[in-house]
Amino acid sequence: MSKVDQHRPLHSAASDLSQVRGGRTDGKELLRPHDQLLTVKGSQQSLQEEPGQHEVPLQDDETGYKLPAPVLHKNNSHKLTFIRSLQDVVQEAQLRTENTGSKVPPPSSPAGRSLSAVRNLIDMINALQEDKVRLQEELSTRESKCQVLSGAPQCEIGDLEGKLTDQTQKLSTLCSELGTTDLEKHLEILVVENDRLKQDLNGSQLQLRHLRRSLSGCSKCDHVEENSQLRERLSRAQVELKKTTEHLSELELEVQRKTEHVSQFEQHLQDVLQGKAEMEEGLNKRIRDYQLTLARQSTPPVKYITKTVQVESAKTKQALEEAQGRNQYLQEQVAVQRQVIHEREQQLQESWHNTAKLQAQIMIYEAELERTRGEMLEELQSMEEEKNCAIEEAFLRAQSEMKAVHENLNGVRMNLLSVQPALKSLTNDYNCLKHQVRDFPCLLQDAICQTKEEIFQMVEEVKEVNRDLLHKYKREMQLRKKCHNELVRLRGNIRVFCRVRPITREDGDGPETRGVVSFDSDDDGVLYVSYRGKTSVFELDKVFPPHALQNDVFQDVQALITSCIDGYNVCIFAYGQTGSGKTYTMEGTPKNPGINQRALGLLFSEVAERSEDWDLTITVSMVEIYNETLRNLLSKDLNEKLEIKLNPDGSGQLYVPGLTEIRVRSVEDINRVFELGRLNRATDCTNVNERSSRSHALLIISIAGTNTTSGVKRTGKLNLVDLAGSERVGKSGAEGHRLREAQNINKSLSALGDVIYALRSKQSYIPFRNSKLTYLLQDSLSGDSKTLMMVQVSPIERSVSETVCSLKFAQRVRSVELGAMGRRTENHYSPSRPDSELEPPPVMVQPGRLSYSQPGFTVGRSSLSGRRKLPATGEISIRPGPT
Numbered sequence: 001m002s003k004v005d006q007h008r009p010l011h012s013a014a015s016d017l018s019q020v021r022g023g024r025t026d027g028k029e030l031l032r033p034h035d036q037l038l039t040v041k042g043s044q045q046s047l048q049e050e051p052g053q054h055e056v057p058l059q060d061d062e063t064g065y066k067l068p069a070p071v072l073h074k075n076n077s078h079k080l081t082f083i084r085s086l087q088d089v090v091q092e093a094q095l096r097t098e099n100t101g102s103k104v105p106p107p108s109s110p111a112g113r114s115l116s117a118v119r120n121l122i123d124m125i126n127a128l129q130e131d132k133v134r135l136q137e138e139l140s141t142r143e144s145k146c147q148v149l150s151g152a153p154q155c156e157i158g159d160l161e162g163k164l165t166d167q168t169q170k171l172s173t174l175c176s177e178l179g180t181t182d183l184e185k186h187l188e189i190l191v192v193e194n195d196r197l198k199q200d201l202n203g204s205q206l207q208l209r210h211l212r213r214s215l216s217g218c219s220k221c222d223h224v225e226e227n228s229q230l231r232e233r234l235s236r237a238q239v240e241l242k243k244t245t246e247h248l249s250e251l252e253l254e255v256q257r258k259t260e261h262v263s264q265f266e267q268h269l270q271d272v273l274q275g276k277a278e279m280e281e282g283l284n285k286r287i288r289d290y291q292l293t294l295a296r297q298s299t300p301p302v303k304y305i306t307k308t309v310q311v312e313s314a315k316t317k318q319a320l321e322e323a324q325g326r327n328q329y330l331q332e333q334v335a336v337q338r339q340v341i342h343e344r345e346q347q348l349q350e351s352w353h354n355t356a357k358l359q360a361q362i363m364i365y366e367a368e369l370e371r372t373r374g375e376m377l378e379e380l381q382s383m384e385e386e387k388n389c390a391i392e393e394a395f396l397r398a399q400s401e402m403k404a405v406h407e408n409l410n411g412v413r414m415n416l417l418s419v420q421p422a423l424k425s426l427t428n429d430y431n432c433l434k435h436q437v438r439d440f441p442c443l444l445q446d447a448i449c450q451t452k453e454e455i456f457q458m459v460e461e462v463k464e465v466n467r468d469l470l471h472k473y474k475r476e477m478q479l480r481k482k483c484h485n486e487l488v489r490l491r492g493n494i495r496v497f498c499r500v501r502p503i504t505r506e507d508g509d510g511p512e513t514r515g516v517v518s519f520d521s522d523d524d525g526v527l528y529v530s531y532r533g534k535t536s537v538f539e540l541d542k543v544f545p546p547h548a549l550q551n552d553v554f555q556d557v558q559a560l561i562t563s564c565i566d567g568y569n570v571c572i573f574a575y576g577q578t579g580s581g582k583t584y585t586m587e588g589t590p591k592n593p594g595i596n597q598r599a600l601g602l603l604f605s606e607v608a609e610r611s612e613d614w615d616l617t618i619t620v621s622m623v624e625i626y627n628e629t630l631r632n633l634l635s636k637d638l639n640e641k642l643e644i645k646l647n648p649d650g651s652g653q654l655y656v657p658g659l660t661e662i663r664v665r666s667v668e669d670i671n672r673v674f675e676l677g678r679l680n681r682a683t684d685c686t687n688v689n690e691r692s693s694r695s696h697a698l699l700i701i702s703i704a705g706t707n708t709t710s711g712v713k714r715t716g717k718l719n720l721v722d723l724a725g726s727e728r729v730g731k732s733g734a735e736g737h738r739l740r741e742a743q744n745i746n747k748s749l750s751a752l753g754d755v756i757y758a759l760r761s762k763q764s765y766i767p768f769r770n771s772k773l774t775y776l777l778q779d780s781l782s783g784d785s786k787t788l789m790m791v792q793v794s795p796i797e798r799s800v801s802e803t804v805c806s807l808k809f810a811q812r813v814r815s816v817e818l819g820a821m822g823r824r825t826e827n828h829y830s831p832s833r834p835d836s837e838l839e840p841p842p843v844m845v846q847p848g849r850l851s852y853s854q855p856g857f858t859v860g861r862s863s864l865s866g867r868r869k870l871p872a873t874g875e876i877s878i879r880p881g882p883t
């Protein structure tokens with residue numbers, strides 16, 4: 001419903017009033033003689049004018065309420081159009097920028113700043129629009145509330161005005177119809193009626209005012225709540241009123257029904273009474289008749305009859321008897337009738353009694369009905385009052401709410417007014433920006449072209465630098481490789497390390513388990529062994545003390561391992577007496593793996609690193625040499641015996657037909673291969689440990705690579721050998737198969753010594769074929785190949801002679817390299833007899849200062865290896881070894 005519709009009752013009431021006024025003019029002449037009547041009319045007129053007076057503020061409110069919306073719409077439509085055009089232009093600029101493939105200007109550039117300023121502006125305008133929409137929604141909600149709240153009082157006012165009009169019409173009619181005296185009487189009535197109507201009207205106006213106030217206060221939540229509560233109460237009261245009215249009408253119906261019933265009953269009773277009265281009358285009449293008949297019949301004296309009977313004939317006698325019988329019967333009839341009459345009288349009495357009772361009950365009902373009616377009226381009145389109060393309150397709240405709405409509206413208007421200058425300045429900014437944006441693509445295109453050129457130039461420069469760097473890098477790499485190989489060559493292709501295992505629980509207790517090995521804290525290549533009351537000094541490339549970790553050892557061997565990717569053949573031996581830690585160093589434990597597994601891991605990472613330039617494959621074989629028999633540990637047929645043969649391709653290389661080679665790509669692959677090797681080794685002999693210490697175990701790793709750019713092929717081989725424990729046969733007193741095993745081990749170890757010796761002394765003949773071990777390792781021991789011997793020693797007293805023996809062997813192998821200094825010790829050592837009791841260099845030391853004078857003997861390495869070189873005679877300090 002629109003505002004105009006909403007106030008229509010007021011307009012119609014006003015028009016009605018004007019009609020009434022017209023009517024009053026007609027009746028004016030009739031009333032003129034009476035001043036009282038004029039007074040009444042004056043009051044009536046004021047009464048009639050009052051709704052009109054109240055109409056004006058309402059209309060004003062309405063106008064104030066309705067006006068801002070179109071104005072707002074008009075203003076906002078301008079702004080909206082402007083904002084949309086602004087957004088369109090910005091979007092167009094962005095799209096153009098994107099289409100041209102140019103980048104968004106950086107925020108620090110003027111274009112970027114302008115763009116961000118426009119964005120901010122749009123955001124601000126959007127926020128304002130949202131605010132405006134929200135306020136409009138709030139406004140419409142309040143309008144609808146106002147409509148709802150003001151609808152009821154308007155109707156009431158309309159009704160009241162209608163009543164007033166009726167009364168006025170009646171008054172005029174009466175004025176015209178009645179004479180002066182009657183008029184006075186009616187005037188009094190009408191004055192009273194008018195006063196009442198006036199009061200009603202005042203009440204309604206008050207309600208209207210309340211409603212308006214409550215309407216304007218509706219913006220506050222509590223008023224809304226109160227309004228709704230009042231409305232609820234009103235509706236409840238109306239429902240109760242309706243119920244009560246229904247109940248009243250039901251009661252009235254019941255009373256009516258009962259009254260009808262009573263009247264029916266009364267009618268019936270009257271009928272019955274009448275019937276009884278008639279019956280009684282009839283009976284009385286009959287009694288009277290009987291009595292008359294009886295009187296008539298009893299007129300002749302009985303005596304006469306008796307006498308007559310006595311004297312009369314039988315006929316008379318019979319007639320007498322008959323008369324007596326009849327008399328008897330009649331008397332009986334009379335008694336019966338009397339009884340009946342008595343009964344009827346009793347019934348009549350009862351009926352009267354009942355009637356009195358019913359009448360009393362009717363009286364009670366009527367009184368009850370009267371009381372209920374009174375109560376109902378009271379209730380109705382209180383409800384009416386409540387309703388009026390509620391309406392009044394609601395009206396007041398509506399009014400205050402409307403006021404708040406108006407205030408809000410004013411605030412919005414003010415906001416809009418304050419926004420306008422900002423909008424103006426923004427428009428100016430925008431126009432500026434528009435120009436900038438228009439020019440921006442050209443500027444951007446130029447900048448892009450320029451930047452592209454710069455970038456191309458820079459890329460070219462960088463490429464040039466890169467080419468140069470790559471060239472230098474390759475040169476450096478070659479140089480580094482050369483240097484490295486030269487270094488290795490100068491250090492000697494055979495390097496000798498020594499690792500001293502820690503004292504273990506298996507070594508037991510007692511004087512025989514005391515440590516006899518000591519170290520030089522300043523030199524990690526020197527080892528002291530207390531033997532037969534003297535301390536022997538052994539000089540090696542590196543000595544690992546018992547506390548050295550697997551990783552420490554690996555750090556020093558990894559350079560050798562990586563060189564096999566560069567195409568070198570590398571051989572690493574673990575040499576030493578049984579139980580000195582060879583297997584521990586080479587294989588290690590699952591949790592703490594040794595050189596074998598770490599070497600493969602390193603190779604994998606190197607392969608991955610070089611994968612861009614090299615296509616590398618790693619294959620693995622496992623071989624065991626026991627009693628000079630070669631066994632394939634990765635074969636399915638464990639009885640298969642392998643032979644070493646010359647390659648028929650004429651390359652002069654050796655190969656082992658039937659040797660299993662497994663390609664490995666990951667640590668998991670290695671573990672599987674090792675597991676298979678271990679299994680095959682274990683299934684072949686019941687005493688695995690026994691057997692393992694009596695055979696040489698070889699892990700052969702082949703690396704084949706092809707350069708992805710040049711196509712150059714390269715192969716390298718890494719032999720990781722866990723040699724059988726060296727044993728001094730004479731000392732151990734071995735017999736039978738143990739003796740044969742020992743002889744085979746010694747034979748292969750001495751063959752290894754012979755080969756190394758021949759290699760180092762650059763003999764023309766190298767006796768590789770003297771044992772399966774050297775024959776198999778031929779290509780890893782000759783040419784440019786690199787060899788590392790890891791001498792394992794036990795630190796305890798019990799093993800001291802074997803320790804000294806192993807160290808002597810190691811030192812002699814190493815001392816071959818020192819031949820460059822012209823001090824070769826081959827005169828003191830025969831490689832074919834590694835177990836011989838040849839004396840070590842006669843340096844007998846005691847803790848403290850060591851004096852020596854030994855021509856041809858040098859402690860330390862050559863000056864090229866960076867170690868200290870001792871003069872031919874002098875002093876060195878010796879630490880006492882562990883006891």
Ligand SMILES: Nc1ncnc2c1ncn2[C@@H]1O[C@H](COP(=O)(O)OP(=O)(O)OP(=O)(O)O)[C@@H](O)[C@H]1O
Pocket residue numbers: 500501502504546576577578579580581582583584585689692693694723724725792
């Ligand atoms: N560096 C070390 N740290 C801790 N324990 C070690 C070390 N070296 C060897 N051991 C232990 O010493 C014992 C013997 O080692 P290992 O089996 O490796 O000797 P071996 O020389 O291979 O013997 P064999 O020649 O009989 O095969 C093993 O229990 C091993 O765990």
